[in-house]
Amino acid sequence: MPELPEVETTVRGLERVLLGQRIASVEARRPDLRRAMPVDLGQRLTGSRVSGVHRRAKYGLIDTDRGDTLVFHLGMSGRWRVDPKGIEKHDHFIIETDGGRRVALNDPRRFGSLDLVRTDELQQWPALRALGPEPLELEVDELQRRLRGRTAAIKLLLLDQRIVAGLGNIYVCEALYRAGIHPRRAGGSVSLPRLERLIPAIKEVLEEAIEAGGSSLRDFSSPDGQLGYFSKSFAVYDREGKACACGGTVRRIAQGGRSTFYCPRCQR
Numbered sequence: 001m002p003e004l005p006e007v008e009t010t011v012r013g014l015e016r017v018l019l020g021q022r023i024a025s026v027e028a029r030r031p032d033l034r035r036a037m038p039v040d041l042g043q044r045l046t047g048s049r050v051s052g053v054h055r056r057a058k059y060g061l062i063d064t065d066r067g068d069t070l071v072f073h074l075g076m077s078g079r080w081r082v083d084p085k086g087i088e089k090h091d092h093f094i095i096e097t098d099g100g101r102r103v104a105l106n107d108p109r110r111f112g113s114l115d116l117v118r119t120d121e122l123q124q125w126p127a128l129r130a131l132g133p134e135p136l137e138l139e140v141d142e143l144q145r146r147l148r149g150r151t152a153a154i155k156l157l158l159l160d161q162r163i164v165a166g167l168g169n170i171y172v173c174e175a176l177y178r179a180g181i182h183p184r185r186a187g188g189s190v191s192l193p194r195l196e197r198l199i200p201a202i203k204e205v206l207e208e209a210i211e212a213g214g215s216s217l218r219d220f221s222s223p224d225g226q227l228g229y230f231s232k233s234f235a236v237y238d239r240e241g242k243a244c245a246c247g248g249t250v251r252r253i254a255q256g257g258r259s260t261f262y263c264p265r266c267q268r
């Protein structure tokens with residue numbers, strides 16, 4: 001699934017194409033993705049001007065001057081294609097601007113979503129209202145407060161979008177490795193000094209991944225079609241049985257139905 005760096009890369013690519021442009025036409029080539037698209041989507045978007053393109057957690061947000069925000073989620077395999085030479089089978093939603101640009105939401109598995117929400121009601125929209133703070137803005141005291149008394153594993157708690165919004169499996173594994181924290185350690189037992197290592201580790205991993213254009217696992221590429229290369233920098237993720245820099249061996253365990261990769265020598 002595209003995680004925060006992949007969504008941020010997507011948003012930045014769309015911003016270069018859409019910001020300030022008037023939407024000349026939209027085409028929904030099917031009525032639904034993971035769920036039904038709003039029936040008035042085309043009517044409300046056509047003729048509007050894009051006033052902002054940004055991100056909240058793993059959601060992309062496209063604001064218009066009519067007070068609407070197009071909210072998209074890439075699901076498992078979604079990606080936006082910019083100025084495609086032709087329309088493909090899985091291009092399910094297309095936006096054309098009056099400047100002659102075109103972007104197409106391609107989603108073979110159709111686990112993504114498109115919603116249209118009034119911008120002034122966005123923070124109360126159910127999917128966003130429950131989200132925790134952004135990881136790039138997270139402070140140590142806030143994370144400590146959210147973990148206090150929690151007995152669940154720190155890995156699982158960091159994946160809980162109500163605690164921290166936008167973190168996914170890949171980058172949590174990498175951040176815990178950098179901070180030297182065992183993924184099974186109870187969240188409430190992580191000491192303040194460890195949290196003081198974890199916060200910058202989370203931010204550094206995400207910032208490095210954004211700079212690299214994401215990880216491009218399976219289906220993901222940025223809107224211009226370029227593949228990210230952060231996967232070449234993985235220290236533990238998807239490296240079961242391989243040597244860690246410390247001389248230990250990377251292991252894999254299952255947590256919450258997902259694979260966790262860690263170094264038992266480095267992480268305590």
